[in-house]
Amino acid sequence: MDFKSSDTLTSGAFAGPREQDVLPATATAAVKIVIVGGFGVGKTTMVGSVSEIRPLTTEETMTQAGIGVDDNYGSETKTATTVAMDFGRISISDELVLYLFGTPGQERFWFLWNGLFEGALGAVVLIDTRRLEVSFDVIGRLEERGVPFIIAVNDFPDAPRHPVEALRTALDLEKEVPIVHCDARQRSSSRDALLTLMHYLHSLAMARA
Numbered sequence: 001m002d003f004k005s006s007d008t009l010t011s012g013a014f015a016g017p018r019e020q021d022v023l024p025a026t027a028t029a030a031v032k033i034v035i036v037g038g039f040g041v042g043k044t045t046m047v048g049s050v051s052e053i054r055p056l057t058t059e060e061t062m063t064q065a066g067i068g069v070d071d072n073y074g075s076e077t078k079t080a081t082t083v084a085m086d087f088g089r090i091s092i093s094d095e096l097v098l099y100l101f102g103t104p105g106q107e108r109f110w111f112l113w114n115g116l117f118e119g120a121l122g123a124v125v126l127i128d129t130r131r132l133e134v135s136f137d138v139i140g141r142l143e144e145r146g147v148p149f150i151i152a153v154n155d156f157p158d159a160p161r162h163p164v165e166a167l168r169t170a171l172d173l174e175k176e177v178p179i180v181h182c183d184a185r186q187r188s189s190s191r192d193a194l195l196t197l198m199h200y201l202h203s204l205a206m207a208r209a
Helices: 005-011 043-050 107-117 129-145 164-171 187-208
Strands: 029-036 059-061 080-082 086-091 096-102 122-127 149-154 179-182
Touching: 029 043, 029 187, 043 086, 043 096, 043 122, 043 187, 096 187, 122 129, 122 187, 129 149, 129 164, 149 164, 149 187, 164 179, 179 187
Parallel strands: 029 096, 029 122, 122 149, 149 179
Antiparallel strands: 059 080, 086 096
């Protein structure tokens, strides 16, 4: 079958990005942020809820190959998992744009993290209080690379609630690392977590000045 360029132009197949996906003309600064955490803590959900563009996801259907390999406790009903990254964008102000990269949570995909961390200014560590232990290695990797981060407790309905200082002790965090609660399904809540990270990064920059 012959393919003509005029057919493509008429059909609008190459019409370009959607209007809402175009970078605002006022944007003067862009920052790379990573959303990290263990398997099933809500990283893909957060990127999708807060992104002002259609998020890019690399979710694949979970198969029997992961049985005995992936710890899905607390996420038994989860049927898909991120195998590379999630990507989204949010404008914090007319001038500042955040590019969001969600990492895969399963340990067997952590080799991809090195590339995702390159150039990242900071990170949001999503945690599930039903499975605090899956956050230990995540936090350790950030500390090893010197990436500043905050903790965002994703408040699942059936998850236990703990005082902030108890969480700080359990996660062995420095006192200046912010800990906030959020609902990764809600845009406003996810945005507030990102704003907390930006305020924290600003305070670190001011302290070094």
